[in-house]
Amino acid sequence: MSESIAPKGTAAPVGQYSRAIKVSPKHLVFVAGQVPIDKDGNVVGVDRSEKLMNHHTIDLAVQVRQTFLNVKAAL
Numbered sequence: 001m002s003e004s005i006a007p008k009g010t011a012a013p014v015g016q017y018s019r020a021i022k023v024s025p026k027h028l029v030f031v032a033g034q035v036p037i038d039k040d041g042n043v044v045g046v047d048r049s050e051k052l053m054n055h056h057t058i059d060l061a062v063q064v065r066q067t068f069l070n071v072k073a074a075l
Helices: 060-075
Strands: 002-005 020-023 030-031
Touching: 030 060
Parallel strands: none
Antiparallel strands: 002 020, 020 030
16 A cells, blocks of 8 residues: 655645655655755756856755755655
8 A cells, every 4th residue: 555645845746756655564655756846846056047048057055955855845
C-alpha cells in the first residue's frame, strides 16, 4: 500500500509525478523531482537581468538550499 504525499508550503510539481510516496508498513519515503522552486512556483537563485538570451547567472548555494528545503517538506 502506498500514499502520495503533497507537502504543504511547496509548489505543485512541474511534471506528471508525485513529489513523495510513502510506502507502508515500513514507512519508506521515496522523494523525486525536487528542484529549486519556492512555494510560489518561482525558480530561486537566478539572475534574469542578463541581456543574453540563454545566459543567466545562478546562485548555486541558494538553489541547493531551496532544493533541500523541498526535500525536508516532503519528509
